[in-house]
Amino acid sequence: xxxxxxRNMWLVAKREYLERVKTKAFLILTLLTPVLIFAxxxxxxxxxxxxxxxxxxxxxxxxxAELASAVKKNLETPPDETNNSPKDSTKDxxxxxxxxxSAASTRQIADIAGLKFTAETSTDLSDSNKAALEASIxxxxxxxxxxLDPAATSQHSIxxxxxxxxDFLEIQTIRNAARxxxxxxxxxxxxxxxxxxxxxxxxxxxxxxxxxQGKAKKAGDxxxxxxxxxxxxxxxxxxxYGMNVLRAVIxxxxxxxxxxxxxxxxxxxxxxxxxxxxxAVGLTQVLIWFAAGAIAAAPGAFTLSNMIRQANFTILTxxxxxxxxxxxxxxxxxxxxxxxxxxxxxxxxxxxQFVVMLPLIFSFFFMxxxxxxxxxxxxxxxxxxxxxxPLVMYARVVLGAxxxxxxxxxxxxxxxxxxxxxxxxxxxxxxxxxxxGKKPTLPEIIKWIRYA
Amino acid sequence: xxxxELNNVRKSFGTYVAVDDLSFKIAPGTMFGLLGPNGAGKxxxxxxxxxxTMPDSGEVKMLGAPFTGSVLKRIGYLPEERGxxxxxxxxxxxxxxxxxxxxxxxxxxxxxxxxxxxxEIAQAYPKKTNELSKGMQQKIQFxxxxxxxxxxxxxxxxxxxxxxxxxxxxxxVLVDLCKQGRTxxxxxxxxDQVEKLCDNICLVNKGKAVLSGNLREIKKRYGHNRVQIAxxxxxxxxxxxxxxxxxxVETNEGYxxxxxxxxxxxxxxxxxxxxxxxxxxxxxxxxSLEEIFIDVVGKTDA
Numbered sequence: 001x002x003x004x005x006x007r008n009m010w011l012v013a014k015r016e017y018l019e020r021v022k023t024k025a026f027l028i029l030t031l032l033t034p035v036l037i038f039a040x041x042x043x044x045x046x047x048x049x050x051x052x053x054x055x056x057x058x059x060x061x062x063x064x065a066e067l068a069s070a071v072k073k074n075l076e077t078p079p080d081e082t083n084n085s086p087k088d089s090t091k092d093x094x095x096x097x098x099x100x101x102s103a104a105s106t107r108q109i110a111d112i113a114g115l116k117f118t119a120e121t122s123t124d125l126s127d128s129n130k131a132a133l134e135a136s137i138x139x140x141x142x143x144x145x146x147x148l149d150p151a152a153t154s155q156h157s158i159x160x161x162x163x164x165x166x167d168f169l170e171i172q173t174i175r176n177a178a179r180x181x182x183x184x185x186x187x188x189x190x191x192x193x194x195x196x197x198x199x200x201x202x203x204x205x206x207x208x209x210x211x212x213q214g215k216a217k218k219a220g221d222x223x224x225x226x227x228x229x230x231x232x233x234x235x236x237x238x239x240x241y242g243m244n245v246l247r248a249v250i251x252x253x254x255x256x257x258x259x260x261x262x263x264x265x266x267x268x269x270x271x272x273x274x275x276x277x278x279x280a281v282g283l284t285q286v287l288i289w290f291a292a293g294a295i296a297a298a299p300g301a302f303t304l305s306n307m308i309r310q311a312n313f314t315i316l317t318x319x320x321x322x323x324x325x326x327x328x329x330x331x332x333x334x335x336x337x338x339x340x341x342x343x344x345x346x347x348x349x350x351x352x353q354f355v356v357m358l359p360l361i362f363s364f365f366f367m368x369x370x371x372x373x374x375x376x377x378x379x380x381x382x383x384x385x386x387x388x389x390p391l392v393m394y395a396r397v398v399l400g401a402x403x404x405x406x407x408x409x410x411x412x413x414x415x416x417x418x419x420x421x422x423x424x425x426x427x428x429x430x431x432x433x434x435x436x437g438k439k440p441t442l443p444e445i446i447k448w449i450r451y452a
Numbered sequence: 453x454x455x456x457e458l459n460n461v462r463k464s465f466g467t468y469v470a471v472d473d474l475s476f477k478i479a480p481g482t483m484f485g486l487l488g489p490n491g492a493g494k495x496x497x498x499x500x501x502x503x504x505t506m507p508d509s510g511e512v513k514m515l516g517a518p519f520t521g522s523v524l525k526r527i528g529y530l531p532e533e534r535g536x537x538x539x540x541x542x543x544x545x546x547x548x549x550x551x552x553x554x555x556x557x558x559x560x561x562x563x564x565x566x567x568x569x570x571x572e573i574a575q576a577y578p579k580k581t582n583e584l585s586k587g588m589q590q591k592i593q594f595x596x597x598x599x600x601x602x603x604x605x606x607x608x609x610x611x612x613x614x615x616x617x618x619x620x621x622x623x624x625v626l627v628d629l630c631k632q633g634r635t636x637x638x639x640x641x642x643x644d645q646v647e648k649l650c651d652n653i654c655l656v657n658k659g660k661a662v663l664s665g666n667l668r669e670i671k672k673r674y675g676h677n678r679v680q681i682a683x684x685x686x687x688x689x690x691x692x693x694x695x696x697x698x699x700x701v702e703t704n705e706g707y708x709x710x711x712x713x714x715x716x717x718x719x720x721x722x723x724x725x726x727x728x729x730x731x732x733x734x735x736x737x738x739x740s741l742e743e744i745f746i747d748v749v750g751k752t753d754a
Contacts, residue, residue: 003521011551019540257535260596263502263524264552 008265012273013280016248020281030285034292055116056170058162059133059145061125067185068121071146074177075117115173125149137163146178153182227371227395230321231364233286234328234390238360241282241329242336246349248274249340249429267426271341275333275422282329320397320407327414328390332360334418338425363388367395374401384410386417453516455480455604455635456501461510463496463659470496471507472659478637478652480603483630485650485667486639487741489749493659494639495532498606502529515604525553528602532609532639534593538582545581546596553600560599567595571621586613594622598629605629608639623649643742655745657752663744671738678737679718682707684730697721707733 020026058075062068122129125147133145144162152159158178165171187193192200249271252258261270335356343349366388370379374396383393383402393410396402402410456478463471471493478484488494499505500512503519514523537545543564550560568574573591576584584592590613597605607626611619626636627649638646646653647667654664663670692701692710697720700711712718718736725731739747 008552011548015540015544015548019537023539251537257537259499259502259504259531259533260529260535260549260593261552262504263527263529264549266521 004266004268008269009273012270013277016274016277017280030288034289055118056143058117058119059122059142060119061122061145062148063125063150065123067181070181071178072119072121074180075119078173115170227367227398230325230394231367231391234325235360235364237282237286237329238332241278242332245275245278245333246336246340247346248278249337250346267430268422271337271426271429272422275337279329279333317398320394324390324394330418331386331414334421338421341425341429359387363391367391370395374399384413386414389414454478455515457513459511461507461512463500463507469659474661476654476661476664478635480635481633482651483636483649485646485653486637487646487653488656489641492656494656498608498639526603528597528605530593530597530607530610534589536581536589536593539580542579542581542592543577546599549596550599555600563599587618590614604635606637611645643745647741655748657749662748662752674739674744677712679710679721680707680735680737681725681731682733684732
């Protein structure tokens with residue numbers, strides 16, 4: 001056989017890359033996907049948030065006037081739990097601050113949803129008043145009323161009767177307003193200064209430090225995110241561009257360009273070039289998307305860039321991310337190429353697609369396990385096994401659980417595996433490609449590998 | 453040194469024997485016709501010359517040495533199945549293939565331009581392949597085969613899909629190349645072209661060589677057993693019916709066609725016929741390659 005040259009592989013890769021990047025489909029997909037990501041990430045919340053408007057007119061009925069007016073105040077100027085600056089005009093703001101530790105404060109929710117409340121207060125908890133209020137809902141004089149009956153509130157239940165109870169943002173705002181007031185009231189009764197309320201209720205964070213070989217490392221969710229992103233990115237890109245590699249391999253079979261090409265390039269050059277060329281297209285697209293994601297980083301929305309920011313990459317983690325992503329991607333792309341070299345048509349290939357995707361899906365689960373128990377013997381083993389190592393080893397690297405020699409060994413095994421798969425499927429390809437029309441049996445494939 | 457030397461080559465696919473004990477040689481600077489009916493093993497033979505498949509036994513020598521991959525840079529191969537990337541620009545395609553053959557992009561472009569002008573196809577270069585007609589694609593493929601100036605050119609059915617004018621254009625190119633000392637192998641079942649262009653032939657059937665050698669010698673060997681006679685006046689061939697010199701007499705418009713009996717010579721016939729009537733034309737016909745082809749293939753099939 002002729003000697004493998006990188007020049008020819010480069011030429012094949014260049015052609016595959018340029019021919020793909022120049023197509024309209026690439027342009028459309030590249031432009032459209034960030035729009036879709038943006039739309040999926042932010043769109044629904046924007047649509048959801050902007051739905052309700054107008055002012056709700058409520059009646060607050062409580063056993064004592066003080067509680068009723070506290071609720072009224074909270075409704076008309078919703079407390080901002082996350083902001084404790086003294087500039088805040090609401091007196092209650094400070095007291096209420098820690099009561100709700102969700103990301104968005106009651107005020108933010110109310111602001112986003114465009115909710116405004118006006119409230120009247122009452123201390124009449126009689127059945128006749130309740131009937132009268134219900135009647136005024138029917139007459140559309142009020143939108144609803146809060147019935148702070150001590151029998152219910154002592155059971156941590158806040159009865160709310162209204163014409164519409166479907167808008168969960170509205171419900172949440174009302175619940176928070178009532179809850180703040182009730183809690184402040186209870187604290188006051190127990191002799192605790194309501195001003196200390198938010199301090200008392202502030203949750204405690206576990207400040208975990210990972211002690212590895214004499215060095216302290218900060219642990220946390222942050223690292224889990226980068227592992228998750230790697231797994232997700234690899235999965236998506238492999239599904240999409242792995243199939244493109246497969247299609248590129250089949251393309252030569254169906255158009256019979258093969259015979260011309262095989263007289264100038266070796267199958268290894270051709271397959272290697274195809275894998276690298278199509279992989280480069282995928283990377284180009286992913287980079288464009290990441291860039292677009294970073295630009296489109298909208299406040300508060302769960303965009304990709306937000307995740308990256310949260311992942312808090314160090315340079316070394318970034319390098320490992322790139323290395324394991326590239327190697328994993330190449331490995332799965334070459335598996336797709338191998339699949340493409342044994343089948344005759346795309347339809348046929350689709351039946352066997354799961355054979356390639358299955359190890360990736362399994363690795364994904366093991367990666368999640370690795371993020372939890374990085375030194376489990378099974379996980380350590382899988383961090384060397386080429387099909388799972390890109391994800392599992394990366395998880396271990398991020399958690400600081402893998403010594404350098406293990407990382408390098410894993411990378412080495414991956415490199416050798418990619419080369420071996422390309423070499424192996426070059427052999428299958430070489431013969432399979434020229435045996436048009438006939439589907440090879442497994443013994444035949446094995447024979448082909450041995451042949452030539 | 454021969455450009456190609458096949459010695460007792462055999463290739464089978466499973467139980468099917470595609471090429472069986474085939475031997476032939478192609479001398480440098482000649483045009484060689486590899487003939488045979490469909491499925492005779494022509495393409496299988498070529499694939500072994502290109503190293504796409506290996507012979508089961510026997511020897512394939514290319515350009516004077518046993519086959520190695522490095523020889524491929526000196527060979528141009530036009531396969532029967534057309535192979536061009538349908539959505540790629542013609543010029544990019546030509547440059548790509550030439551680069552794979554080791555040319556620089558600039559040189560590839562220059563040569564592509566020259567060929568395009570010569571074959572009157574340069575105007576199609578900015579187009580995509582699938583926008584071209586079949587004949588135009590054929591020309592492009594033809595050019596891509598010759599871009600790296602190969603010493604040995606293999607043409608598998610090169611003129612299929614071409615009109616007579618373009619067919620002639622390509623023929624002239626091949627004749628020129630041959631005059632420059634390059635060797636050309638035709639694989640075809642179009643006998644008229646082989647007859648016009650080739651010096652030597654090998655006729656294969658069912659994987660075996662049934663006839664090979666110099667085309668003129670083969671024709672001579674096949675004998676001059678057919679004679680056409682045209683008479684002055686209205687005399688026709690009835691007088692020859694039953695003549696022991698003629699084994700078969702056909703009457704055509706204006707002339708009669710006589711197949712000589714075994715051991716009968718055309719000279720004897722001329723003497724006898726001219727004694728009876730005035731002759732305006734008496735011609736000993738060479739058998740056409742097509743007749744030989746049908747005859748030989750028919751015999752080996754039987």
